[in-house]
Amino acid sequence: xxxxxxxxxxxxxxxxxxxxxxxxxxxxxxxxxxxxxxxxxxxxxxxxxxxxxxxxxxxxxxxxxxxxxxxxxxxxxxxxxxxxxxxxxxxxxxxxxxxxxxxxxxxxxxxxxxxxxxxxxxxxxxxxxxxxxxxxxxxxxxxxxxxxxxxxxxxxxxxxxxxxxxxxxxxxxxxxxxxxxxxxxxxxxxxxxxxxxxxxxxxxxxxxxxxxxxxxxxxxxxxxxxxxxxxxxxxxxxxxxxxxxxxxxxxxxxxxxxxxxxxxxxxxxxxxxxxxxxxxxxxxxxxxxxxxxxxxxxxxxxxxxxxxxxxxxxxxxxxxxxxxxxxxxxxxxxxxxxxxxxxxxxxxxxxxxxxxxxxxxxxxxxxxxxxxxxxxxxxx
Amino acid sequence: xxxxxxxxxxxxxxxxxxxxxxxxxxxxxxxxxxxxxxxxxxxxxxxxxxxxxxxxxxxxxxxxxxxxxxxxxxxxxxxxxxxxxxxxxxxxxxxxxxxxxxxxxxxxxxxxxxxxxxxxxxxxxxxxxxxxxxxxxxxxxxxxxxxxxxxxxxxxxxxxxxxxxxxxxxxxxxxxxxxxxxxxxxxxxxxxxxxxxxxxxxxxxxxxxxxxxxxxxxxxxxxxxxxxxxxxxxxxxxxxxxxxxxxxxxxxxxxxxxxxxxxxxxxxxxxxxxxxxxxxxxxxxxxxxxxxxxxxxxxxxxxxxxxxxxxxxxxxxxxxxxxxxxxxxxxxxxxxxxxxxxxxxxxxxxxxxxxxxxxxxxxxxxxxx
Numbered sequence: 001x002x003x004x005x006x007x008x009x010x011x012x013x014x015x016x017x018x019x020x021x022x023x024x025x026x027x028x029x030x031x032x033x034x035x036x037x038x039x040x041x042x043x044x045x046x047x048x049x050x051x052x053x054x055x056x057x058x059x060x061x062x063x064x065x066x067x068x069x070x071x072x073x074x075x076x077x078x079x080x081x082x083x084x085x086x087x088x089x090x091x092x093x094x095x096x097x098x099x100x101x102x103x104x105x106x107x108x109x110x111x112x113x114x115x116x117x118x119x120x121x122x123x124x125x126x127x128x129x130x131x132x133x134x135x136x137x138x139x140x141x142x143x144x145x146x147x148x149x150x151x152x153x154x155x156x157x158x159x160x161x162x163x164x165x166x167x168x169x170x171x172x173x174x175x176x177x178x179x180x181x182x183x184x185x186x187x188x189x190x191x192x193x194x195x196x197x198x199x200x201x202x203x204x205x206x207x208x209x210x211x212x213x214x215x216x217x218x219x220x221x222x223x224x225x226x227x228x229x230x231x232x233x234x235x236x237x238x239x240x241x242x243x244x245x246x247x248x249x250x251x252x253x254x255x256x257x258x259x260x261x262x263x264x265x266x267x268x269x270x271x272x273x274x275x276x277x278x279x280x281x282x283x284x285x286x287x288x289x290x291x292x293x294x295x296x297x298x299x300x301x302x303x304x305x306x307x308x309x310x311x312x313x314x315x316x317x318x319x320x321x322x323x324x325x326x327x328x329x330x331x332x333x334x335x336x337x338x339x340x341x342x343x344x345x346x347x348x349x350x351x352x353x354x355x356x357x358x359x360x361x362x363x364x365x366x367x368x369x370x371x372x373x374x375x376x377x378x379x380x
Numbered sequence: 381x382x383x384x385x386x387x388x389x390x391x392x393x394x395x396x397x398x399x400x401x402x403x404x405x406x407x408x409x410x411x412x413x414x415x416x417x418x419x420x421x422x423x424x425x426x427x428x429x430x431x432x433x434x435x436x437x438x439x440x441x442x443x444x445x446x447x448x449x450x451x452x453x454x455x456x457x458x459x460x461x462x463x464x465x466x467x468x469x470x471x472x473x474x475x476x477x478x479x480x481x482x483x484x485x486x487x488x489x490x491x492x493x494x495x496x497x498x499x500x501x502x503x504x505x506x507x508x509x510x511x512x513x514x515x516x517x518x519x520x521x522x523x524x525x526x527x528x529x530x531x532x533x534x535x536x537x538x539x540x541x542x543x544x545x546x547x548x549x550x551x552x553x554x555x556x557x558x559x560x561x562x563x564x565x566x567x568x569x570x571x572x573x574x575x576x577x578x579x580x581x582x583x584x585x586x587x588x589x590x591x592x593x594x595x596x597x598x599x600x601x602x603x604x605x606x607x608x609x610x611x612x613x614x615x616x617x618x619x620x621x622x623x624x625x626x627x628x629x630x631x632x633x634x635x636x637x638x639x640x641x642x643x644x645x646x647x648x649x650x651x652x653x654x655x656x657x658x659x660x661x662x663x664x665x666x667x668x669x670x671x672x673x674x675x676x677x678x679x680x681x682x683x684x685x686x687x688x689x690x691x692x693x694x695x696x697x698x699x700x701x702x703x704x705x706x707x708x709x710x711x712x713x714x715x716x717x718x719x720x721x722x723x724x725x726x727x728x729x730x731x732x733x734x735x736x737x738x739x740x741x742x743x744x745x746x747x748x749x
Contacts, residue, residue: 044493062444142410144408355409359408
């Protein structure tokens with residue numbers, strides 16, 4: 001292709017190039033990575049999460065091909081660990097001040113300290129923005145990194161005001177919130193010396209998804225409406241992305257993510273059934289053991305009460321196993337699966353506009369991810 | 381293979397260019413280059429050398445599965461060389477021992493992570509289990525009393541909001557109650573002022589707030605059959621006040637939340653495991669405080685020459701036997717039957733005067749009417 005282009009006289013317009021994004025990662029490989037990581041999370045009391053997150057991102061980034069070239073994730077787990085420890089050190093005095101202000105507020109009026117919770121919501125939004133910024137600056141494509149500007153607090157107060165509007169409008173303002181926040185994020189995202197922006201509008205998203213708003217008032221419909229909502233917003237999001245003259249387009253189907261969510265629901269149900277059956281078998285065996293030849297459930301119950309530490313430990317172990325298995329399934333379907341389905345639905349147009357980009361921007365620390373981690377709101 | 385290396389297989393300007401791609405780290409231009417294996421790795425574009433990478437400086441970078449992606453520590457951090465041809469990959473491996481040595485550079489040393497994590501786990505557990513209660517016991521007496529009273533006022537507002545705050549104040553009853561509280565206060569040698577009120581609520585309970593405020597609910601008064609039963613319960617609450625249990629538990633819970641959050645990575649404590657661990661530790665802290673308050677109540681009753689056994693009977697009347705209903709290690713209080721058993725062991729014949737006369741007791745029972 002390059003050879004052909006070199007023969008074109010320079011005055012002529014450069015041919016417009018459109019490519020389809022490909023994903024070449026094999027699911028067994030990712031599954032091994034996640035299962036191993038989940039087991040290690042268990043044996044490291046959770047500390048392995050930083051390494052697992054890094055490995056998952058490295059896998060996803062490096063197996064996604066844009067015009068044959070895979071991006072590279074250059075972050076590492078130690079950065080995340082250090083970011084997390086710094087975030088904790090910063091949060092300690094904040095929690096103390098929060099506590100003292102809370103006491104003063106409560107003295108004036110019972111439950112007056114509840115609005116202080118909003119502070120942590122705002123802080124969480126700040127963390128989300130900074131975490132995105134970390135991930136962007138660790139993403140390199142063709143030797144040039146993505147980078148972000150913009151202040152986390154600027155983002156945070158916007159997110160808070162929009163959330164308030166969403167609550168006041170009973171959720172109807174959600175599309176406009178998404179659009180405004182995406183505009184902010186993309187406006188401050190850059191690839192080398194070209195700037196990102198977001199052209200999706202709230203009205204467009206509203207037109208596509210308003211009927212979901214009606215359906216989502218019933219809890220039983222949520223397992224159906226949520227995957228639909230996600231596929232609508234992903235498609236809308238991809239379609240709105242611009243980086244310089246480059247634009248993206250997605251042909252994700254409306255029900256395109258439904259299978260992933262239902263696979264998770266199905267697997268978790270299977271785990272619960274298997275777990276229930278195992279507990280039944282173990283309990284019966286134990287009842288035989290304490291009953292001396294015949295099942296004695298009353299004696300077993302008494303035994304459990306007399307050894308409540310054992311019962312508690314067994315419960316915790318059981319919970320951890322089910323939670324880890326479910327967590328692994330969620331990572332396989334909702335992280336890798338979703339990434340694959342969304343990425344392969346994307347076509348990138350006018351890629352020639354990103355051909356001779358100059359490197360700009362520098363890395364930022366993982367402090368934002370540290371905060372996000374300590375609030376349990378980490379994304380990809 | 382060895383013979384191959386002596387002949388330069390990838391001459392610049394050769395009919396078959398080396399299938400390598402170079403990103404210089406300055407622009408994102410995809411440069412198709414040839415590689416020459418000289419003393420250093422030479423990167424050649426259209427016959428011209430554009431970069432020289434020493435073999436020991438080569439490192440692996442994350443790339444797509446079919447490509448070997450290299451960086452060079454003496455070059456721009458984001459400059460990358462991508463090689464897809466198997467023969468060229470082998471050639472580079474043969475020349476760069478750093479690539480073999482650093483093959484796992486981006487791979488993690490799992491054993492070390494597990495080891496350090498377990499060390500952190502052991503240290504945090506030890507601090508949570510032994511250090512935090514010790515620190516709380518030392519710190520609680522240092523907390524200024526005025527601060528504790530502020531916390532108490534906060535709790536007081538919440539109690540009044542939840543329970544309606546209707547104080548029972550029939551005159552005869554109030555006098556009897558004041559007499560009982562004063563008797564206990566003197567016997568327990570309580571130095572700080574004590575405010576106590578009876579709230580008109582059917583809940584059979586009594587509790588102390590930080591700063592020395594004690595609430596008794598009419599529900600408990602109604603179930604009490606004699607002054608000794610009630611006096612025991614009030615003495616127990618005075619025990620909490622005199623031990624400054626609220627400050628101790630406040631410091632303990634704060635410390636525990638933080639440390640457990642540090643371990644599992646969620647300082648707000650939303651996760652189920654964190655919740656379970658915290659409930660367990662906090663319950664064990666409060667159970668300790670309750671046992672101490674019971675010991676204080678027994679001591680006060682002995683000083684007054686009265687038996688602590690009626691208090692246990694009152695508690696047992698309200699809760700019944702608990703072992704069949706609850707999990708001991710998650711309970712905030714010791715099992716009522718165990719408390720009753722302990723107070724029965726401390727049972728002694730009465731030597732002191734009645735705490736209230738029969739008439740005063742009648743007046744107290746009627747305080748909310």
